[in-house]
Amino acid sequence: MIEQHLFLRTLAGEQTERPPVWFMRQAGRYLPDYMKLKEKYSFFERVQNPDLAREITVMPVDQIGVDAAILFSDILVIAQSLGLKVDMVQGRGPVLETARTQAEVDRLSVEATQDFFKYANPAIKAVKEGLDNRVPLIGFAGSPWTLLCYIVQGQGSKDFGEAKKFIINEPLRAKLLLEKITEATIEYLNIQVDAGCDALQIFDSWGGMLSPEMYSEFSLPYLQRIMAATRERVPIILFAKGAWYALKELQETGAAALGLSWTTPASFARKICGPETVLQGNLDPSILLAKPAAVKIATTKMIDQFGRGKHIVNLGHGVLPQTSVDSARAFVDAAKSYRY
């Protein structure tokens, strides 16, 4: 039974024999077989076609040996579901139609959410079939603040200056936008659970770009709403990259586990959240650029810092595209050969 899987037992707070391991962006980018599919099919074909979603999501389970699969998709599907055009441009990343004016924000609609995500059920069912209960499946969504970053900026950014300018100059309009993203996100997460996801992760990838004060106003309340609406259904991992200053508040949302970036020491998180909170992370993804032997040593040292149990091994952010498969495997093997 999948409930007895190491990953879900850890999320339930059980003391396990070793930490489970998976990593963000494990399906994609650095895998040669994924790159072949990327050449043949568009990003959204790969997400929406059940056969492709299955093949890509299952790939790191077969090839790298991770203890959990994460649905192949992108946080920007929520922007699409709200009616915005999203393109993945080679060498540049996502390019989005923006919503900044009152009229543009008003026009965004949550009504089409169910209809937009009708691809998700067959895709997730196909993935579950491909996994055949070997490992659990994680569904996911971005945080409303992180989605707003892209919807206002229109693309990735070092500082998301346009997004910040928007929330400061137009806080009411920003909150309307965050409300709409929140509603669509709750619907989408429920669709993923209905279709068979065993756990969820919320990515507040750009949370740590906000000051603590702005975080409390523009990110946290929306995470709290999403958590309240979904936390009874499956365990949820909340990952707010860089938002170390909000760990206590994030814990209080009822997350089953908190993701840490590599600049947040395990000892600090244990002090703030207590010894019973399950923590996930937190190797610097850049370390996976090093030789496999160095990766193995660094990973073991990182696991040591979390103490005995209540820990899911992961990176502190998505795996870098230039990572070698051997180094990714060394990371996973270090966790799998660890014994408490």
Added chain:
Amino acid sequence: MIEQHLFLRTLAGEQTERPPVWFMRQAGRYLPDYMKLKEKYSFFERVQNPDLAREITVMPVDQIGVDAAILFSDILVIAQSLGLKVDMVQGRGPVLETARTQAEVDRLSVEATQDFFKYANPAIKAVKEGLDNRVPLIGFAGSPWTLLCYIVQGQGSKDFGEAKKFIINEPLRAKLLLEKITEATIEYLNIQVDAGCDALQIFDSWGGMLSPEMYSEFSLPYLQRIMAATRERVPIILFAKGAWYALKELQETGAAALGLSWTTPASFARKICGPETVLQGNLDPSILLAKPAAVKIATTKMIDQFGRGKHIVNLGHGVLPQTSVDSARAFVDAAKSYRY
């Protein structure tokens, strides 16, 4: 007398009537008169020519009303002094000749440091003349780790993956490189003080990209050496962007003040460093993209968080190029009209 200036009295730990204010990258980028000079002269002409250095360094004192000037230069002059070619490429930022192999690192020489920086004395003397004791002059350098980032990566980067790969795969070679940068930096800081700089700031701009463990190994020891070699001469502000986890160690280097990024709450820094440590910062530079009225409110609120005194108002990172002069002025005015 310049020693009686608000900025230096604050750095000396005195209780002052209001916080002094200056901001990182205040000379350049967002100033229309600077942009005109940028069109006419190369970056290194602007740094090395005494008349241009004076005009640019003094500009924000005259036009924005800051309480301290910072020498117009760039942290990459240290890479040049070691023998590497550095270009500032329009729209792309700095592009450097790299040093990665053992032979390339061996070839870097600190012997030419005095000779390379012979432009600095006349430039600083001209700046001091232009300032005419109205405000103190801050000299600066990058941290050895931050310099290594550029010297290994060859350009700016979101993650400095090549630099991290280098220090993990080749720690001994990395330490040799850090040693050389440290030696050149100490010489250069002494040249700046000899020429008349009243204070110094060390920019560990990419310190916060390292895990606490790697920070202790690859950044902190070199900062400690630089501080020990120069702290008796003038007060030094140590700014390690994002390295909140090392605040205690940074304080113990003997810095006169610690710079904070905007994600490090004043209350946290006060708790770690005690009420007597002078703190500098920490408004999110993106807030200066907002309307002047919003900037003024946010700045005043930020100052409130630092309590009464022991505070230098600054941003949490360099001012963004798209900042309006009016918003920069609103930031400075908020500090200048504040009363404890």
